[in-house]
Amino acid sequence: MSASRRRQLGVADDEEEYDLSVALDANTDPFITKLIAGSAILVILVLLLAAVVVPGLSDYGGEGVCVPILTGGRC
Numbered sequence: 378m379s380a381s382r383r384r385q386l387g388v389a390d391d392e393e394e395y396d397l398s399v400a401l402d403a404n405t406d407p408f409i410t411k412l413i414a415g416s417a418i419l420v421i422l423v424l425l426l427a428a429v430v431v432p433g434l435s436d437y438g439g440e441g442v443c444v445p446i447l448t449g450g451r452c
Contacts, residue, residue, distance in 0.1 A: 433446040443452035
């Protein structure tokens with residue numbers, strides 16, 4: 378690794394290689410990481426609920442409409 382690249386990455390001259398976990402700890406806020414991960418989990422659960430569960434349990438009110446979840450797979 379060149380001296381300019383070591384300075385750019387913040388690696389000391391006596392270090393053999395770049396430690397990614399140290400760099401992430403120094404440059405990442407744990408609260409923001411947890412907030413983004415929690416938001417992603419919440420969005421996935423809401424989309425799953427809206428796209429799979431609600432339509433599967435909805436009564437469309439028409440004759441001839443088969444809802445296998447409600448009829449045990451028999452139409």
